[in-house]
Amino acid sequence: MTKRILAPLALAQFVCSFAGSNMNVMIKDISDDLDTTVQGVQVTITIFLLVMAALMIPGGKLTDRYGRRPCLLAGLALYGAGAVLSAVAPGLGVLILGNSILEGVGTALLIPPVYILTTMIFTDLTARAHAFGVIMAAGGVGAAAGPLIGGLITSAISWRAAFVFQALIVALIVVLSRSVPDPVPPDRTRHFDTVGACLSAAGLVLVVTGVLAADNNLLATALLLAAGVAVLAGFVCWVRAEERAGREPLLSTALLRDRTSNLGLATQNAQWLMLMGTSFTVSAYLQVVRGYSAIATGLIFTSATIGVLVSSLTAERLARRWPQRTLIMAGFALAVAGTAVLLALAAVTNNPWGSVPGLGLTGLGIGAMLTPSVNMVQSAFPQERQGEISGLSRSVSNLGSSLGTAIAGTILVAGLTGHAYAVALVVLAVVGLLGLALAALLPRTTMKTAAAG
Missing domain, CATH: 4.10.860 (DNA Excision Repair, Uvrb; Chain A)
Structure with missing residues (x-):
């Protein structure tokens, strides 16, 4: 029963994270097919992430009024419609409508219920920590594996088929979600x-x-x-x-007065900024400057996928041995080291596989700290605040994703032929160091296996 409930929730997080990164390896194919530019594709990706960030808090609040499961299904329906529209887009405008707007709004509706339902259904602390470990692993792998899966589909069929792939996963989630209960009835009298x-x-x-x-x-x-x-x-x-x-x-000021939660939110923002910023930077550089294909770029990103997968799936075991603060700090240290390796190897070799070690370290670091950060934030508040904090947490994370793509993309577009690649990576490394400093301010005495809700 537990697996039947967890599977659609984890898949929902996977497909939304996948959507945020898989287009990175389609930059050249989409720009050629739709007669647009690298900047046009960058804007499409950024708007998608931004719509999610902007609407995630309202999306979380709507679950109290209309119910968690109905909002999940409504979000899936919008997301699926957006994926189909993107697959047949004749130009950049329609792609933005389908991918950036419809998929973005759909994600903002469906992701808060994933976290709220997990909190309500998995009441045992250990079971909840395990459930959130699986969901965050699915999200991290979706983001990290997006370039690989997107590259394989683009090279074998077309970039449009990648959106068909998303629509099929959404259909599967709708079928599987029939086993997901809604523990608390909706309250239509709740003020919005x-x-x-x-x-x-x-x-x-x-x-x-x-x-x-x-x-x-x-x-x-x-x-x-x-x-x-x-x-x-x-x-x-x-x-x-x-x-x-x-x-x-819309948002209680009580959520902004908890020091641990605020620091946890700041680290979440920095984590996703680094992950999405690095993904866009390296993908654009390999395709536009080095001229590599979508499949070659996706294969290079396999190391990041493996890194995120390994560290995310061991998150529950690590949480039993180490405080969450330690795991978050170690994650930032690994991610910054990965960025430094990317810079160093780019300076001494033209081999495309020179990016593999740096991406692997970055993925390992990001995966290690995703679950602890969510645990610390969600565990700081009681059940009646879960709709608000889930929306705020996902909004902050998606804002980080938006800023990562926007900042890295802006630097690259301003000078792809100069030292823009190095500048973008240096900026991302600075963000990682700031995240490390914030993580050091987290309390030392948090539970090793906290409630992830």
């Missing part, structure tokens, strides 16, 4: 903070758009970032006003 949802989404969109504009107009970047910060500050003020008035806001 529409103003708060609009403010939070607008603020995140402005921030990431500002990063994307950096390669063309630094003044526009400064203005967009300032506007984004102002709107997010307005969101915080609105939330406080709603609480003072006795109404339920």
Whole structure:
């Protein structure tokens, strides 16, 4: 029974993470087929990740009002429709509608229920830790294996077939999800903070758009970032006003007052920024500068997939032996070391397989810290807060993914023929060092096997 419940939840996390990275090896094929540019594909990927980040918090709140399972199924339906539309897209605009908008909104609806249902169904601490280990492993492998699977499908058939593959997985999840119960009935009387949802989404969109504009107009970047910060500050003020008035806001300020949770969220953001930033940087460099095919690029990324898989699947065992803080710090150290190896080997060899050791170390590090970070954040709050914290946690992670692709892509597009590859990797290494510093501030005395919810 447990496996039947866990399988669709893990697959849902896999396909959404896969969607965020598999297009990285299709950059050249899509740009040629749709008569667009590397920047056009980068914008498509970034908008997909950004829509997820912007709508994840509202998506989490909707589960309380309409139910976890109905939101999961609605999200799967939207995602599947987006995948089919992307597969037949005649141009970049339709691809953005299908992949970036429909799949992005679908993901924002279906991912919060995955985490909330896991928390509610797996009540035993050990069982919950195991369940989240499997789900985070599926997510990490989806992100890391995206280039390999996408490369294989693109080379064997077409980049369009990769979207058909996603639609088929979604159909399988819908069938398997029949065994997933919804432990708590929906409450249609729950208030939904529409103003708060609009403010939070607008603020995140402005921030990431500002990063994307950096390669063309630094003044526009400064203005967009300032506007984004102002709107997010307005969101915080609105939330406080709603609480003072006795109404339920989109996000309780209580979620922002827990030091451990805040640090855990910051490390999640840095982890996904590094993972998606590295994936886009190396993929674009190998295809556009080195001229490698989608399949060759995907095969090179196998080492990252193996690294994430090994460390993610051993997360439960590691959590019994080491504090979560130690695992997160070790993960950042390995990821930064992997970035350094990528830089060093790129400087001394033109062999395409020179990227393998660095990607392997990066994958190993990311996989080691994904589950502990989620455990620390979700375990900091009671069950009645799980809808909010799940949405916030996934929003912060997807914002990291968006920023990773946006920052790396902006640097690369600004100068693919110069030292842009090295600059992008250095920036990602700095993010890793900041993540390591934040992880060092986490409490030393957290449970080794915490409740992952």
